Each structure stands twice: as C-alpha cells, then as structure tokens.
Amino acid sequence: MSESLQVDNLQVSTIAREKVEDLCRLNGEPNWLKEKRLSAWESYLQCPMPTVKDEDWRATLVGKLDLGKLCPAAPLKEGKTASTPDLLKAALKDLAKPGAVYVEDYARGQMSVSVEAELSTAKVVVSPFAQAVESHKDVLEKLFAEKRGIQDKFTLMNEALAGGGLFVHVPKNTRVEAPVVMMLNLPENSTAATKDPSGLAVFPRIIINVEENASINFVSIVASEKTAEATETVLAASVVEFHIAAGAKVSVAEVTNLGPEVFFVNRVRAYVARDAVIDFTTAGLGGKQTKSDIETILMDRGAHAAVKGVVFGGGAERYAYNTIAEHAAPDTTSNINFRVALKDKSASIYQGIVKVDKVAQRTDAYQSNKNLLLGKEAKADSIPKLEILADDVKCSHGATVSPVDKEQLFYLTCRGLTAPEAEELIVTGFFQQVLDTIPIQGVVNFLAALTSDKLHKS
Amino acid sequence: MTAQKPILEIVDLHVNVEDKEILKGVNLTIKAGEIHAIMGRNGSGKSTLSYTVMGHPRYKVTSGKMLYKGEEISQMSPDERAKLGIALAFQYPVAIPGVSVSNFLRKTTNACRGREIPVKEFRQELKALMAKLGVKDEFLSRYVNDGFSGGEKKRLEILQLSLLKPSLAVLDETDSGLDIDALKTVSEGVNAMVSPETAILLITHYQRMLDYVQPDFVHVFQDGKIITSGGKELALELESRGYEWVKDTTVNQTVSV
Ligand SMILES: Nc1ncnc2c1ncn2[C@@H]1O[C@H](COP(=O)(O)OP(=O)(O)O)[C@@H](O)[C@H]1O
Ligand SMILES: [Mg+2]
Numbered sequence: 001m002s003e004s005l006q007v008d009n010l011q012v013s014t015i016a017r018e019k020v021e022d023l024c025r026l027n028g029e030p031n032w033l034k035e036k037r038l039s040a041w042e043s044y045l046q047c048p049m050p051t052v053k054d055e056d057w058r059a060t061l062v063g064k065l066d067l068g069k070l071c072p073a074a075p076l077k078e079g080k081t082a083s084t085p086d087l088l089k090a091a092l093k094d095l096a097k098p099g100a101v102y103v104e105d106y107a108r109g110q111m112s113v114s115v116e117a118e119l120s121t122a123k124v125v126v127s128p129f130a131q132a133v134e135s136h137k138d139v140l141e142k143l144f145a146e147k148r149g150i151q152d153k154f155t156l157m158n159e160a161l162a163g164g165g166l167f168v169h170v171p172k173n174t175r176v177e178a179p180v181v182m183m184l185n186l187p188e189n190s191t192a193a194t195k196d197p198s199g200l201a202v203f204p205r206i207i208i209n210v211e212e213n214a215s216i217n218f219v220s221i222v223a224s225e226k227t228a229e230a231t232e233t234v235l236a237a238s239v240v241e242f243h244i245a246a247g248a249k250v251s252v253a254e255v256t257n258l259g260p261e262v263f264f265v266n267r268v269r270a271y272v273a274r275d276a277v278i279d280f281t282t283a284g285l286g287g288k289q290t291k292s293d294i295e296t297i298l299m300d301r302g303a304h305a306a307v308k309g310v311v312f313g314g315g316a317e318r319y320a321y322n323t324i325a326e327h328a329a330p331d332t333t334s335n336i337n338f339r340v341a342l343k344d345k346s347a348s349i350y351q352g353i354v355k356v357d358k359v360a361q362r363t364d365a366y367q368s369n370k371n372l373l374l375g376k377e378a379k380a381d382s383i384p385k386l387e388i389l390a391d392d393v394k395c396s397h398g399a400t401v402s403p404v405d406k407e408q409l410f411y412l413t414c415r416g417l418t419a420p421e422a423e424e425l426i427v428t429g430f431f432q433q434v435l436d437t438i439p440i441q442g443v444v445n446f447l448a449a450l451t452s453d454k455l456h457k458s
Numbered sequence: 459m460t461a462q463k464p465i466l467e468i469v470d471l472h473v474n475v476e477d478k479e480i481l482k483g484v485n486l487t488i489k490a491g492e493i494h495a496i497m498g499r500n501g502s503g504k505s506t507l508s509y510t511v512m513g514h515p516r517y518k519v520t521s522g523k524m525l526y527k528g529e530e531i532s533q534m535s536p537d538e539r540a541k542l543g544i545a546l547a548f549q550y551p552v553a554i555p556g557v558s559v560s561n562f563l564r565k566t567t568n569a570c571r572g573r574e575i576p577v578k579e580f581r582q583e584l585k586a587l588m589a590k591l592g593v594k595d596e597f598l599s600r601y602v603n604d605g606f607s608g609g610e611k612k613r614l615e616i617l618q619l620s621l622l623k624p625s626l627a628v629l630d631e632t633d634s635g636l637d638i639d640a641l642k643t644v645s646e647g648v649n650a651m652v653s654p655e656t657a658i659l660l661i662t663h664y665q666r667m668l669d670y671v672q673p674d675f676v677h678v679f680q681d682g683k684i685i686t687s688g689g690k691e692l693a694l695e696l697e698s699r700g701y702e703w704v705k706d707t708t709v710n711q712t713v714s715v
Contacts, residue, residue: 405552406515406516407552408552408553408554410512410514410515410536410552411548411551411552411554412554412566413535413536413537413540414512414513414536414537414539414540414545414546414548415537415540415545415562415566415569415570415618415622416537416540416541416566416569416570416622417537417565417566417569418535418537418569419535419537421565421569422537425554425557425562425565426554426557428556428557429554429555429556429557429601430555430556431556432556432557433555433556433601436556
C-alpha cells in the first residue's frame with residue numbers, strides 16, 4: 001500500500017468532538033477550560049495531519065496512526081498501586097532522594113503523587129494538572145497566554161484533550177536540589193489482539209513554572225509495560241512547557257523507554273528569560289515512532305539553553321528529533337549536542353534549527369549531531385539549519401554519520417577486548433560524553449544502565 | 459641467554475597494505491630475555507611491522523611466517539594475540555572519548571589476564587605503577603587519550619603494558635614526544651618489564667632511549683626489511699653517521715659474503 005493512500009484515509013478519520021465533551025464532564029471542569037478545549041479542537045480539525053511530505057515530519061510513521069480509533073484515556077483514580085513500575089524503581093534507586101514523585105500509570109489504572117515536606121514548606125507546588133486548574137487558575141491562565149512556540153496537529157490535540165499531566169511551581173529565590181520525578185507508564189500493545197480493539201491515547205500536559213532566581217531539577221520517565229488487555233494502538237502526545245523567569249535555572253532529564261508498538265509525540269517548549277538557564281537532556285531508548293520537538297526560546301539577554309540528546313535505536317524503531325533554538329534577544333547562547341546510535345534496522349532523523357532573530361546580536365550558538373551506525377541496515381539523517389537574521393553572531397554546527405571507528409576498535413582489541421566488547425565500550429563512551437554533563441545527581445548512572453541494557457538486548 | 463626459546467620468530471614476512479607491498483621479507487628472531495631495537499627512517503615500515511605483529515586487519519600477510527612461542531599467529535585476531543601475551547605500545551595511541559582511563563584499564567587488564575581482579579587489589583597495583591611512572595591520580599577520571607599531550611599518551615601506553623605484563627612487548631616510538639625527564643621515567647618503566655621470560659622489541663628513530671633501555675641487538679630497517687643488524691654500538695654509529703652510512707655497509711657486507 002502506498003504511503004499517500006494511508007494518509008488520505010486519515011483525513012477522514014479523526015477524534016470526535018464528543019470525546020472532548022466527555023472528558024470535560026468526567027473531569028467536572030470549569031467552563032473556561034471547556035471553552036479553551038473546544039476552541040483547540042476546532043483548530044485541530046482545521047489543521048491537516050502531518051504527512052511524510054512535511055519537512056518537520058519526514059521519515060516519520062504518524063501516517064500509520066488511525067486517529068478515529070484512538071480513545072483518550074479516562075482520568076486515573078488516585079491511589080498507591082500495589083506494584084511500582086520497574087523503571088521507576090530503578091530510577092529511584094539511582095537518584096538522590098527525590099523531592100516529589102508523580103506517577104501516572106495507565107498500565108495499572110492509577111495515579112499517585114507524593115511531595116516531601118522540604119518542598120511543601122518551601123511552597124513548591126507539585127500537583128496533578130487537573131487539580132492545578134482549580135487551585136492555580138490565575139497562574140495557569142497567564143501561562144496559557146504565552147503563544148510563542150510551534151503549534152501542530154498534535155499540540156492542538158493535546159490542548160483539546162489534555163488529561164493527566166503535572167503542574168510544578170517554584171516560588172522566587174527557592175532552589176530545590178532534590179529532583180521532581182514524573183513517571184508516565186503506558187500499557188503496551190500485545191500481539192494477542194482481540195477483535196477490533198480500540199486504541200488508547202494519552203495527552204499529558206506538563207507545565208513547570210520557575211520564578212525569579214529559583215531552580216529545580218526535573219526527571220521525566222515515559223515507559224510502557226505489557227498488560228493482559230490488548231490495545232491496537234497506543235499513543236502518547238505530550239506537551240511539556242518550562243517557564244523560566246529571570247535568573248532561574250531548570251535542569252531536566254527526560255527518558256522515553258517505550259515498547260516497539262507505542263507512538264510518542266512530544267513537544268517541549270522552554271521560555272527562558274534574562275540570565276536564566278535550561279539544561280535539558282533527552283534519552284530516546286525505545287518506541288515504534290518517537291517524534292519529539294524541543295524548542296528553546298531565549299527571550300532576554302544572558303539566557304542560555306543546553307539541549308542534549310542520547311538516542312539509542314534498535315529493532316525497527318524510528319526516531320525523529322527536532323531541536324529549535326530560537327535566539328529572540330541579544331547576548332544569548334545555545335549549545336546543542338545530539339548523539340544517536342542505531343542498531344538493527346532502526347532509523348533516526350535529526351533536524352536542528354538555529355533561529356537568530358534580527359535583534360539577537362552577539363548570539364553564540366553551537367550545534368553538534370553525531371550518529372553512530374551499528375547495524376548494516378540502520379539509517380541516520382542529520383539536517384542542520386541556520387536561519388540567521390542578525391549580523392553579529394557566532395553560529396557553528398557539525399554533523400557526522402559513521403560506523404564505529406576501525407582504529408578505535410583495533411586499539412581496544414589489541415588490549416584483549418573481543419570485537420563486540422570493544423564496540424560496546426565505544427558506544428558506551430559515545431553516550432557517556434553526553435551523560436556526564438547532566439547536572440542532576442544520579443541520573444548518569446540510571447541512564448548509563450539503561451543504555452547498557454539496550455546494548456545487550458538483541 | 460643462548461638456551462632461551464624464541465618468543466617471536468619472523469621469517470621472510472611480506473605484508474601488503476591496500477595491495478601495496480610494504481614489508482618485503484622481514485627476518486627477525488627474538489628470544490626470551492632479549493631486548494631488540496629496530497631503527498630506521500620514517501616510512502621504512504617499522505609501524506607496519508608492529509601493526510602486523512598485533513594483527514591490524516588492514517595489514518595483510520601475503521607470505522612468510524610469524525610465530526609466537528612456536529605458534530603461527532597470522533590468522534589470529536588482535537584480542538587473541540593480546541590474551542596470549544603480545545602487546546603493542548602505539549606510536550599514535552587512539553582516543554576513546556567517554557571511556558574513563560580507570561574503567562578502561564580495569565576492563566582491559568581483566569580481559570588480558572582472563573579473570574576478574576578484585577577492585578581493591580587492582581587499585582593497589584595500579585596506584586603503585588602510577589606512582590612509579592609519574593602518572594597523576596586525576597588521569598584516572600579523564601577519557602582515554604582524549605585531549606592528552608603526546609607525553610601523557612606515551613605514559614599511558616607504558617602504564618597499560620606494565621599492567622598487562624606481556625611476554626612480548628612491542629614499543630613503537632615510545633620515546634617520541636617525551637622530554638628528557640619523561641623519557642627517563644618511561645624507560646625505567648620499560649626496564650621494569652624486563653625479565654628472563656619476556657622479550658622486548660623497541661622501535662625508535664633516535665638512539666636516545668637506548669641510553670636508558672640497553673638493547674642486546676640493534677636492527678636497521680629500510681624499505682620494508684632489516685638491512686643490517688648488530689649490537690648496541692650500531693645505534694651509536696647510526697647516530698653519528700646517519701642512515702646513508704648503513705646503506706654502504708650493506709653493500710659491503712653483501713660483497714664480502
Ligand atoms: N594504512 C596505510 N595505508 C596506506 N599506506 C600505508 C599505511 N600504513 C603505512 N603505509 C605506508 O607504508 C610505508 C611504511 O609506513 P610505516 O610503517 O608507518 O613506517 P614507519 O613507522 O617506519 O615510519 C609508508 O610508505 C606509508 O605511507
Ligand atoms: Mg612509525
């Protein structure tokens with residue numbers, strides 16, 4: 001079947017308005033939110049489904065999603081589940097004592113949130129999004145007014161159907177070291193599909209608001225688990241926003257470790273104010289199709305964005321990461337470092353855009369993307385783009401796609417390592433260079449263990 | 459020394475790199491307990507010989523023999539050779555970014571010794587060697603050869619060989635890039651590897667390292683083979699009279715045979 005034929009089918013198949021209304025009713029949401037959702041839903045209808053022909057979406061599998069069959073997940077009941085997802089357990093073992101743990105577990109049908117006293121006394125808010133809509137209406141309405149950032153079919157879908165998700169608020173001058181950990185656990189498609197199973201879709205919206213001179217560490221884990229009940233398609237389409245006020249700093253480590261049939265569409269937006277910093281690392285370690293756009297908008301002098309990626313593909317997994325570093329003010333800096341290693345038939349496309357607005361003189365932007373091909377059938381693309389309107393800027397970029405270096409292999413085998421052991425060490429080092437820059441204590445070990453697991457998974 | 463068994467025997471070895479013949483009939487026998495030096499101009503094929511002994515996949519043996527302790531090794535992979543006790547200190551050590559020196563040393567030592575050395579025991583052994591070789595502690599957390607100075611790389615090579623304890627150590631221009639003090643420390647490290655069971659092949663381009671590490675034999679390499687051999691006095695002759703002089707002697711020798 002041709003790709004375009006599938007895409008055509010999708011134009012008619014869409015998420016129905018009733019699903020938005022059901023959601024509002026189930027959540028008992030205020031009118032203003034319902035209005036907002038419905039207006040987003042209208043825009044969603046107008047917005048064409050991206051196709052492989054769209055530059056931003058090329059080489060992705062979103063065309064294979066049957067939107068008409070997708071059912072937004074019902075709100076989760078709050079409560080402690082009998083068991084903790086393995087990945088969360090592993091994370092909590094490696095991380096220094098977390099400040100808060102928020103779990104949204106669709107595999108077990110429950111959610112929970114626990115906040116340490118240290119954070120509560122400091123008036124740090126870590127709240128399920130649905131509750132925050134009531135308790136922090138004013139802040140949220142203000143944040144919603146921020147219209148910068150790219151909108152597409154999936155962000156609109158998220159806006160219309162957002163369920164679950166998290167709101168974090170860090171007041172002025174409050175520096176929190178203990179990380180806020182969020183886990184999103186999805187059920188995984190099992191092959192023993194029942195007759196005409198419907199698909200499950202979750203639309204988390206995560207908003208992290210950090211006031212002047214405050215700081216926070218945020219760890220996000222998106223994973224999936226096999227469950228008894230079969231679902232045909234599982235989609236998580238999340239929107240994650242960081243509002244970082246003057247002098248504030250946010251460090252983020254995000255990992256997606258999804259099963260081979262789960263779709264993940266993610267949009268990260270960071271609004272970075274004067275002298276504020278975002279240090280963002282994403283690790284893509286599994287999923288049918290991961291499509292993630294990471295937008296950092298440097299809005300005032302001295303703002304800095306460090307965006308790092310560690311992507312390790314295997315099987316037939318596909319990854320499409322876009323980084324958009326927008327310099328919207330003078331004297332701003334960005335540093336992007338994306339590393340991709342691909343086994344088997346996995347594929348990745350990385351597009352990195354550096355946008356320098358006319359006013360953004362003395363921008364200093366660096367972008368690097370290295371791809372390591374481990375499988376003979378693996379495929380990596382790297383597309384750097386510069387859109388520079390200012391004239392006094394320093395922008396550079398570099399991209400490589402190559403198999404494992406033969407001289408490195410020889411050197412290591414001369415020291416007694418077998419060829420596979422040598423390759424393993426080279427891949428480990430390839431990622432380690434990025435992991436070593438993560439400022440959140442314990443995350444390095446957690447992610448190094450995950451990449452090592454993936455290395456051994458055949 | 460006469461009763462010793464050969465560690466390395468190379469007989470009429472021919473080697474191609476990308477279909478070009480580089481080694482053109484090398485003959486060399488090194489017995490246990492001996493130190494041999496190979497000297498020769500740049501491009502004469504010294505590194506090619508060292509890579510071939512180690513089994514670099516790009517260097518193809520087209521004819522001849524290469525025996526290690528009586529066993530033909532040309533078909534073996536580099537790691538098999540390493541595990542048998544052959545080690546090369548590279549002329550140009552390769553960087554492995556992202557891999558810390560300590561992790562690397564532990565993994566490679568375990569691999570070559572064929573057993574997991576307890577962490578504590580390994581640490582002690584390593585610390586002692588580092589002190590001897592003047593390697594600072596902070597070295598351990600750096601990435602292997604990444605951003606190292608020439609001298610630092612060479613020190614790390616010798617540190618590795620000291621840990622791996624090979625029966626046959628090939629040192630390819632370990633002296634280049636070292637200042638006098640470093641040369642002295644590194645040479646002491648090399649001398650510490652000498653034993654009645656080990657053989658050392660020292661490739662160099664100057665004779666200055668030979669002041670510290672005294673060779674039993676010196677061979678002159680030219681155009682892919684050894685053209686003359688002698689005792690350590692040959693190195694001094696070379697130093698004062700240059701390689702041109704050797705050419706002449708070979709001619710004379712050939713005549714006199
Ligand atoms: N990988 C290679 N590819 C092509 N030519 C090579 C390669 N390695 C060595 N050579 C050639 O072989 C010859 C000997 O080189 P080498 O063994 O490095 O000499 P030396 O170590 O004595 O300076 C040189 O002419 C060099 O150009
Ligand atoms: Mg050489």
